[in-house]
Amino acid sequence: MSTQLKNLSDFSHTTVPSGENYKFGIIVAEWNAEITGALYNGALKTLLANGVAEENIISLPVPGSFELTSGAEILLSKRSDIDAVICLGCVIQGDTKHFDFICDAVAQGITNVGIKYSKPVIFGVLTTNNLEQAQDRAGGKHGNKGDEAAITAIKMADFSAQI
């Protein structure tokens, strides 16, 4: 397995710009709250650790990952000052194809929102086979997808500011 022993949140190999000049939205799905809460804590901690002011972070919950698209759309339609949006969720395979539809919808949906507003909308959504895989990626042996999403958001906000 390619991620067998990897910490997927290791950014020691890269330079992270300061986030002090940027404003961020964090949209968090309430489904699998144990996991999404850990993702949120990781993302918030990482934003603050990289210079983002607490008052420049707006955090909003949505019921499930499927609603992350609507959450990002509504936020960016009302807040043109937001530089990037982080979408956090955890979709865990059940007994039916519902998993596939949610994962596909949210991946394509938030992509479309980012394009519509020319703003980075970051896919911080775990799509796992089981709870253990999610726990491993929400502060476990494979890091924290929330940390990764926050770093990506800062980098993309800085990318936009250079153009």
Ligand SMILES: Nc1c(NC[C@H](O)[C@H](O)[C@H](O)CO)[nH]c(=O)[nH]c1=O
């Ligand atoms: N099963 C999971 C869901 N399901 C709920 C959907 O996201 C959505 O809220 C519902 O279909 C109504 O539109 N959501 C997750 O985030 N994770 C899951 O594992």
Ligand SMILES: CC(=O)[C@@H](O)COP(=O)(O)O
């Ligand atoms: C991803 C889901 O919606 C899933 O957890 C629901 O479980 P099921 O596919 O058994 O209905």
